Amino acid sequence: MKTFIFLYFTCVLTAVSQLYQEPTLEESIQRGGEIYANFCVSCHLEKGEGVEGAFPPLAKSDYLAQNREASIRGVKFGQQGELVVNGQTYNGIMAPMGLEDEEIADVMNYILNSWGNHSDRMVRIEEVTAIEK
Amino acid sequence: MKNSVLVLSLFVVMLYTSCAQDAKNQIDTPSKTPFTAELLIDELQIPWGMAFLPDDSMLVTEKTGSLIHFEKGKKTMIEGVPEVYNRGQGGLLDIELHPDYENNGWIYMTYSSKEGKEKGGNTALIRTQLKDNSLVNSELLYKATPNTTKGQHFGSRIAFDNEGYLYFSVGDRGNRDVNPQDINKDCGKVYRLLDDGSIPKDNPFVGKKGAKTAIFSYGHRNPQGLVKHPKTGVIWNHEHGPRGGDELNIVKKGANYGWPVITYGINYSGTSITDKTAMEGMEQPVHYWVPSIAPSGMSFVTSDNYGDYKDNLLVGSLVFQYLERLVLEGGKVVKREKLLPGLGRVRDVKEGPDGLIYVAVEGKGIYKLVPKS
Numbered sequence: 001m002k003t004f005i006f007l008y009f010t011c012v013l014t015a016v017s018q019l020y021q022e023p024t025l026e027e028s029i030q031r032g033g034e035i036y037a038n039f040c041v042s043c044h045l046e047k048g049e050g051v052e053g054a055f056p057p058l059a060k061s062d063y064l065a066q067n068r069e070a071s072i073r074g075v076k077f078g079q080q081g082e083l084v085v086n087g088q089t090y091n092g093i094m095a096p097m098g099l100e101d102e103e104i105a106d107v108m109n110y111i112l113n114s115w116g117n118h119s120d121r122m123v124r125i126e127e128v129t130a131i132e133k
Numbered sequence: 134m135k136n137s138v139l140v141l142s143l144f145v146v147m148l149y150t151s152c153a154q155d156a157k158n159q160i161d162t163p164s165k166t167p168f169t170a171e172l173l174i175d176e177l178q179i180p181w182g183m184a185f186l187p188d189d190s191m192l193v194t195e196k197t198g199s200l201i202h203f204e205k206g207k208k209t210m211i212e213g214v215p216e217v218y219n220r221g222q223g224g225l226l227d228i229e230l231h232p233d234y235e236n237n238g239w240i241y242m243t244y245s246s247k248e249g250k251e252k253g254g255n256t257a258l259i260r261t262q263l264k265d266n267s268l269v270n271s272e273l274l275y276k277a278t279p280n281t282t283k284g285q286h287f288g289s290r291i292a293f294d295n296e297g298y299l300y301f302s303v304g305d306r307g308n309r310d311v312n313p314q315d316i317n318k319d320c321g322k323v324y325r326l327l328d329d330g331s332i333p334k335d336n337p338f339v340g341k342k343g344a345k346t347a348i349f350s351y352g353h354r355n356p357q358g359l360v361k362h363p364k365t366g367v368i369w370n371h372e373h374g375p376r377g378g379d380e381l382n383i384v385k386k387g388a389n390y391g392w393p394v395i396t397y398g399i400n401y402s403g404t405s406i407t408d409k410t411a412m413e414g415m416e417q418p419v420h421y422w423v424p425s426i427a428p429s430g431m432s433f434v435t436s437d438n439y440g441d442y443k444d445n446l447l448v449g450s451l452v453f454q455y456l457e458r459l460v461l462e463g464g465k466v467v468k469r470e471k472l473l474p475g476l477g478r479v480r481d482v483k484e485g486p487d488g489l490i491y492v493a494v495e496g497k498g499i500y501k502l503v504p505k506s
Contacts, residue, residue: 037401038221038283038284038285038307039221039284039285041401042285042401042427043452045376045401046400046401046402046403051452053454054452054453054454055452080178080496092477092478092496093178093179093477093478093495093496095178095179095196095197095224096197096219097220097221097284098218098219098220098221098223098284099220
């Protein structure tokens with residue numbers, strides 16, 4: 001009987017956690033891919049390679065890997081001025097895209113897990129919301 | 134002797150290859166230019182459009198939604214600007230004065246608007262008047278539908294011809310397979326209206342059931358350059374292609390510019406959109422750019438201030454961050470030049486009433502090209 005109760009609660013707990021789980025990373029990445037194709041691709045290009053001298057690469061970008069918060073802030077509020085990415089200095093401007101915090105989390109998850117990039121920590125909405133100008 | 138023969142033959146080969154190259158995609162960087170660029174208005178974010186008022190002051194739109202009046206070195210924010218849908222490429226876009234501005238005071242502006250039931254936004258055109266640092270008597274003349282939350286391709290530029298028609302452009306709003314080829318739908322079009330927003334009776338699709346009768350031409354992707362040819366009075370446009378395939382076109386009544394059925398560009402991913410670059414019943418561009426320069430803003434040079442630049446076309450490049458000079462002969466581009474390399478993302482270029490060229494650069498401001506004496 002004890003085993004049964006234990007199993008029963010385990011099942012219930014699993015079901016509850018499944019139902020109430022936050023959106024998975026995989027789903028976020030998928031939505032982020034659509035956001036990327038909509039808002040980012042015309043400058044940063046399909047494989048995140050960017051344009052030499054104009055738009056910094058996102059693929060295997062050391063800046064992105066080392067400056068998570070600043071990267072999110074850049075997407076959220078726009079970015080201007082000098083930026084060194086993989087040894088190259090860029091001095092451009094990126095307009096704020098007017099994305100919702102959820103969309104920013106999604107597109108960041110897409111970027112952080114594409115083209116050879118990898119992040120162990122998922123970007124969540126709260127993290128984006130907390131970042132201020 | 135042997136050496137000179139070698140050099141000579143090498144020279145011949147070089148001459149041959151340089152002649153054989155398609156002039157279309159060749160661009161020169163001149164060592165000397167007949168002007169120096171002087172920063173006239175500083176500290177602007179994304180100056181999108183410019184207009185020159187008769188009192189020598191200027192109006193500048195900022196994409197984020199502010200309108201700046203620049204007079205005698207001083208910036209004043211104008212009140213009463215419509216709320217913009219600031220998402221992706223949307224925002225406060227072009228500004229243009231009525232050809233008879235001195236008498237009627239009408240100012241025309243395009244912007245991305247949330248007006249309407251659906252979520253998102255689409256491009257709108259208003260006319261308005263400036264009084265005591267505020268926009269008054271604003272009238273909505275056109276609003277493209279439906280709204281969408283997509284971030285791409287709002288256009289937009291405004292131009293007047295010599296016959297009192299007003300033209301403006303709207304991009305395909307990121308829905309290329311639905312909008313540009315359908316004249317019953319907005320987006321991916323150049324529109325023609327009368328100055329009060331009414332639809333001219335001789336517009337090409339008037340009387341056609343279901344058609345958006347404000348449409349003048351269709352099959353466009355994202356036109357961010359629209360200007361009247363100073364001699365012929367005909368409207369020219371340029372538009373962003375996808376990866377490659379930016380186009381310079383002469384805008385003809387009722388014509389189809391082919392997007393996305395024909396194009397010289399490919400998808401950003403490198404896959405093809407169509408294998409066709411030409412088709413019966415679709416217009417060919419005057420010029421196309423591969424790779425894309427991402428053209429924005431355009432002006433013909435009509436003054437003698439810059440020597441042989443007269444009658445040339447100037448086009449801003451967002452991606453390569455320079456001002457492009459196009460020399461035209463017999464309706465074709467015969468020479469391209471890269472001016473002001475590295476200046477920044479050139480968003481707009483206009484010849485002022487003083488015959489000088491003004492260049493709007495993102496993150497910097499407005500430059501005046503001062504002729505060298």
